[in-house]
Amino acid sequence: MTNWERFVDSFFNARVAVEYFPKIVEGFWLTIVLAACIIVTGLAAGLLLAVVRAFAIRPLNLLIIFVVDLFRALPPLVIIALLYFGLPAAGLSMDGFVCAWIALAAVLMAFSEEIFWAGITAVPKGQWEAARSTGLGFLQTLGYVVLPQALRMTIPPLTNRTIAITKGTALASVVAVPDILGAANAGVSFSFNPTPLTMGAAAYLVLFLPVVIFGRWVETRFAWKR
Amino acid sequence: MAIVEATGIHKHFGALHVLKGVDLVVEEKQLVFVIGPSGSGKSTLLRCLNRLEEPSGGAIVVDGVDMLSPRTDINKARQRIGMVFQSFNLYPHMTALGNVTLALRKVLGLGRAEAEKRGQAALDRVHLADRAGHFPGQLSGGQQQRVAIARAIALEPRVMLFDEPTSALDPELVGGVLEAMRELRQDGMTMVVVSHEMAFARAAADRVVFMADGAVVESGTPDEVFGNPQHERTKAFIGQIGRH
Numbered sequence: 001m002t003n004w005e006r007f008v009d010s011f012f013n014a015r016v017a018v019e020y021f022p023k024i025v026e027g028f029w030l031t032i033v034l035a036a037c038i039i040v041t042g043l044a045a046g047l048l049l050a051v052v053r054a055f056a057i058r059p060l061n062l063l064i065i066f067v068v069d070l071f072r073a074l075p076p077l078v079i080i081a082l083l084y085f086g087l088p089a090a091g092l093s094m095d096g097f098v099c100a101w102i103a104l105a106a107v108l109m110a111f112s113e114e115i116f117w118a119g120i121t122a123v124p125k126g127q128w129e130a131a132r133s134t135g136l137g138f139l140q141t142l143g144y145v146v147l148p149q150a151l152r153m154t155i156p157p158l159t160n161r162t163i164a165i166t167k168g169t170a171l172a173s174v175v176a177v178p179d180i181l182g183a184a185n186a187g188v189s190f191s192f193n194p195t196p197l198t199m200g201a202a203a204y205l206v207l208f209l210p211v212v213i214f215g216r217w218v219e220t221r222f223a224w225k226r
Numbered sequence: 227m228a229i230v231e232a233t234g235i236h237k238h239f240g241a242l243h244v245l246k247g248v249d250l251v252v253e254e255k256q257l258v259f260v261i262g263p264s265g266s267g268k269s270t271l272l273r274c275l276n277r278l279e280e281p282s283g284g285a286i287v288v289d290g291v292d293m294l295s296p297r298t299d300i301n302k303a304r305q306r307i308g309m310v311f312q313s314f315n316l317y318p319h320m321t322a323l324g325n326v327t328l329a330l331r332k333v334l335g336l337g338r339a340e341a342e343k344r345g346q347a348a349l350d351r352v353h354l355a356d357r358a359g360h361f362p363g364q365l366s367g368g369q370q371q372r373v374a375i376a377r378a379i380a381l382e383p384r385v386m387l388f389d390e391p392t393s394a395l396d397p398e399l400v401g402g403v404l405e406a407m408r409e410l411r412q413d414g415m416t417m418v419v420v421s422h423e424m425a426f427a428r429a430a431a432d433r434v435v436f437m438a439d440g441a442v443v444e445s446g447t448p449d450e451v452f453g454n455p456q457h458e459r460t461k462a463f464i465g466q467i468g469r470h
Contacts, residue, residue, distance in 0.1 A: 129278050130315035130374070134329035134381060135305040144328060148319050 009193075016195040020187035024199045027183030030097075031207065034179060035166045037101045042108025043162070049109065050116035054142060064113070071110035076168045079103035084175040096175035108165045115157050119150030155222050159215040167208060180204060227254045228287075229385045229416045230275060235284035237270055237440075244270050246440040247284070250418075252385065257417045259427040259448075262437035263463060268420045271437070272387050275418070276307040289384040305333060308378030312390040314370040316362040322349060322373045323358040326380050334381070348380035349373070352406045368399030372406050379410065386410065388419040424467050428452055436460045 001009070053064050071079070083099040094102075123146045131141040173182035180203045187196025230252035237245035244267045252258045260268045273279040275286060277293055277300055286293040291303050316325050326345035330336045336344070349355050352372035362370050371391055378386060388407065392400045404426050411417060411430055421427070427434055427448055434451040436443045438459045444451065455461045 124313075124315075126311055126313050126315035127317065130309075130311060130317070130377075131328075132301075133276055133278060133304055133307070133309040134377065135301045135333040136329055137301050140332050144332060145317050149317075152319070 011194055011198045013191075013193050013195040016187070016191045016193045017199060020183070020191065020196045020199065023178070023183040023187055024180065024196065024203055027178055027180040027200070028203045028207065030177070031169050031179040031203075034097060034101060034169045034172060034177070035207075038104045038108055038166060038169070039162055041101070042105040042165070043112050043158075045105065045109035046112030047116050049113040050120060051142065051147075053113070053117055054120055054146075055138075068110040068113050071106045072114070074107075076103055076107050076165070077171050077174065079106065080171055080175055096172055096177040099175055100169065100172035100177055104165055104168050104171075107168070108162065111161045111165065112158060115154045115161060116150065119154035120146060122153055123149045152222065156215075156219040159218050163208065163211055163215055166211075167204075170204075180207075228252065229254050229256075229289055230418065231285075231287040232271075232275060233285045235271065235274055235286065236282045237267070237274060237279060238282045244440050245274070245281070248437070248440070248442055250275075250435065250442070252416060252418055253432075254416055255414045256432040257411050257419065257430055259431035259434045260418065260420045260437060261422070261424070261427065261434060261463070262443075266437040267440040268437050269389050272389050272418060272420050275387060276304050276309055278309075301333070305329075305381050306384045308381060308383035308386040310371070310374050310378055310386065310388045310391045312393050314362070314367070314374045314394070316370050316373055316377070318362050321359050321361055322354060322365065322376075325362070325373055326377045329377070330380055345376075345380055348376040351379065351409070352376045353402075366399060367395045368402045371395065371403045375403075375406055375410070379415070385416040385418065388417065388421065390420055390422070392421065392423055422467075424452070436463065438463070 049064050049068070053061050080099050080103040083094065083103055084096060087093060127145055127149065128141055131145040132138075136144070169179055170181040172179050173185055176182070178186065180200045184196040184200030187199075188194055228251050230250060232248065232250040235245050235248045235250075236243070248267070248271055250258070250271065260271065262268050270279055274281045275288065275293070277286075281294065284294075288303065289306050291306070292298055293300075293303055317328065320328065323342060323345050326348050327341040330341035330344055331338065334341075346355060346358060349358055352375050354369060354372055354376065357365060357369060357373070362373070365373065391407070392403050395403065400423070404423065407417070407419070407426075408430055419427075419431070431448050433445060434448050435445040436451060436455075436459075443457050443459050444455065451460065452464055455464050
């Protein structure tokens, strides 16, 4: 075998590809489900925290800032490992999917809270005053006047951060979740051939490249809007 | 009947004593003009009246409602006090009509059709009926300020507060805003105006209040204050204004 043939046999082995294709597809769907769970809960929790923070209740805000800084500082893999390998010692065990979901959602919550909060504070004070002077309450002002403006400003950084954290779904493979990378790794172990990893990389591209392009489009679109 | 009765208003910003026991009474259908050098506390006084600024002491009664009582629903009280700001503060993500109808729908609870009818009427009063569908970014500064006036009068307030409404405008756009205010006055609106438009004060005000260093120095008719000021500070201020 020439070097080239060896290379093709290792990374683009048709027999192995056919055999493990269904597993990769299953992993693909699982990754999508995991990513969707993380995005929905992470962003919702982040927005909720930012809204609570707007009430400016000092002890509560200190708590929020502490939690947010904690999850921004911890590597996601460490959080996943703590949940998956640490919690059973406390008598609480969750499967890998739930651990990865909670860990990455918490990280997305932390980063998105900071972004939402930056957006809220970037809305001029005069907007609050104008709305309150017409008799709108605090929450009404936040909901109808401030958040719509804040969210528009936060969409580009939020999209980037969401993509970055969602790619972390690959970490779930460490705790036995058969996502794309998990399925690919399993394939490698059983076939003694790295072709499943090539397929996994391709699957990630299929999944995230459109999202990245979408993010680029969002960024340019909202850049000249304001 | 007094619509606004503020007595002994104090306001501290930290160590800074911005209002030092200010009294202000505005009778129904009066236009009271508050003038004075910058830093004299006139805007702070105005903002205390609807409690955008929390006074440190004193009493404020607007249209019979004790504004500083903890039992007062401040959102309800503010419906009766319209306010216009120096920087317009229109909601940039809403059309002119959307700006005017937001409070009608969410505060008064009107349905969309009814709110839009009233909103359109308010825009008509400031001669901007044809701009209802425009966003603030598509309007001139003068038009934006008139939309802001429409937003306030749509709620049919008992008194309107104007905080330097023309200070951010190019000179050629001031006239339209003053015209809208003049018409409002003719319709019998009670108004408190903080402004440097002295010619307008002379022509339209019932009473002029001169403030300096957080206190009312003197007040009277425009003729009295501009024509025959009693205090040195007033004389100096009027003299300075008159020179340009």
